[in-house]
Amino acid sequence: MAPKFGTSGLRGLVIELTESLVADYTRAFLAACNCNVTLYVGRDLRPSSPDIADAVMSVARAEGVAVVDCGALPTPALALASMQTNAGAVMVTGSHIPADRNGLKFYVPGGEITKVDEQAIIAHLGRPVADETGTLKTAPDVIDTYERRYTDAFGADALHGLRVGVYQHSAVGRDVIVRVVQALGAQPVTLGRSDVFIPVDTEALDLDTRDLLAGWCKDYGLDAIISTDGDSDRPMLADHTGAIVVGDVLGVLTARYLGADVICTPVSSNSMVLQMVDFKQIKLTRIGSPFVIAAMEDVLALDPAAKVAGYEANGGFLLGFTAQMQHAPLAPLMTRNSLLPMIAPLVAAGRNGCAVADLVADLPRVFTAAGRLQGIAPQVSEPFLDRLTTDPMVRTAFFDVGGGETRIDTTDGLRVTFVGGDVIHLRPSGNAPEFRCYAEAGSAGKAADLVARHLVRLDDILR
Known part of the structure; x- marks a missing residue:
């Protein structure tokens, strides 16, 4: 599956995050989003992260941008530092996904990129390579x-x-x-x-x-x-x-x-x-x-x-x-x-x-649980979810809750409320080849059971 780009950044298999691809997205980000000619760069502890971070910094410097190498640090620490100095930032991380994958998270001086920023970055892909020399320094006080x-x-x-x-x-x-x-x-x-x-x-x-x-x-x-x-x-x-x-x-x-x-x-x-x-x-x-x-x-x-x-x-x-x-x-x-x-x-x-x-x-007695199927591409999960959303008969055959549905919410994926208040919410992940299942019920055990049962059904269908 090719690397995917969205508001959570760019993510994909390490072998597909080539130096040229990383360079293309970095140049597009710097051209599309005003970083005030300064870019903070951080990374997580994946084996592939140092090399990807080096590629980001090399491209940024070639664009004439002053680069601040923050090394390995938490994403919010990097964001805090860049926002306080009115600069942009790139975090090299795949977040919670396995080490054979990695990615880039982009920050403008005001914080995380928006959907508008995302489209602007896509529009700037394919820019010519520059040949300037931006400065490079470290920032030892960022974590402190x-x-x-x-x-x-x-x-x-x-x-x-x-x-x-x-x-x-x-x-x-x-x-x-x-x-x-x-x-x-x-x-x-x-x-x-x-x-x-x-x-x-x-x-x-x-x-x-x-x-x-x-x-x-x-x-x-x-x-x-x-x-x-x-x-x-x-x-x-x-x-x-x-x-x-x-x-x-x-x-x-x-x-x-x-x-x-x-x-x-x-x-x-x-x-x-x-x-x-x-x-x-x-x-x-x-x-x-x-x-x-x-x-x-x-x-x-x-x-x-x-x-x-x-x-x-x-x-x-x-x-x-x-x-x-x-x-x-x-x-x-x-x-x-x-x-x-x-x-x-x-x-x-x-x-x-x-x-x-x-x-x-002491909180209201409502409990949630969540689970996921990994290795499920959107082109597999999305047609199934479309059928489930549009066809009541398909929903009746799929859901195993024990009561009729009382409410459908399609704000993000498909969220169905059933008689008695139980909820099942299905959606493909926005940044990884995963399909997620959420449940809500009157007890923790029941919520967990709803997730477990429906993940088995999803696995049978989506595999």
Whole structure:
């Protein structure tokens, strides 16, 4: 399958991300998007990332752009640095997908690229090669600035007394997380560090990983375990039993702790947020951070003082207002982030004298689950999804929920609500050859069972 380009960037097999292809997209990005002649470049820990980053920097310098080599660092740390200096950025990462794949994420000075930027980049492909010499320097303070953003705001005693496991695997932010947790007063326990890249999808953890987390919690007496995906923009938090607190629940807990009153989140997120009195307005979007950001910008255009926050089902959190914290204000950062939705629920639990599991138990009793089939090309999944969307008889034959449908939502893929409130949501991934299945039910077990049963059916059809 050829590399795919969209608002999540360019992604594909490493063998297909040739130097000429990387160069073509880099030149197109620099021509289409005003980066103010400065480009920050970062990368994750995949074996292929250093060479791809070198190719990006070489092309940018040939275009006369001043390049800042940030090395290996979390995507939100790179975005923060470029946005603070009004520059563009390119992150070399394949996020959560396997190491045989990689990609590029593009940032304009204002943040993530939009759909408009995406089309402009495509229109500029095929530009002639330039032969200038832009400057090259490193930025050793980028990670320090990112860490201080949270340690200054929360303070040295925010996590006092907690034993927090850090599942390091091959996440690029694995050492950053340890330092931040320690600076906030917790005792970090490092776990599972790997020199081989491990593709951890925080939205769809496999059973072996879940069992591993539960064992670590028991063996080390942990209050929680935290981790991220490969480029450290999606969070993972397990409570003291090792049970995963899913991303859209982390989003709710974080937004409530920060005092947000307007929430922007994809239609796939847990609908319990619609039942909560903590928030004045909920705006549901298509799936993907660019759509969440666009909704947040619409809110701020009408009311610049709005306390708006966004989050995704994968846990990535976007802050659209200055949150007044205990020790220092936390400035807006409207790009997907992982540190904040891991720290804030732990701090909130501590200040309430309870465990994170207790905070979760007090939320409306709506539960979600998610799973995916890998290696499913869009040209295979999309015709099936079209038939399912347009033909009620096909839906009746496919869905195994136990009640008739009450609502159809096609905001992003197909989301069907059934008698009794159960939900099944199907969609092809926008940035990988995957087909995703989400479920919502009145218990965690039932939501997981709905996903498992429908993944089996999808596998039979789509393979």
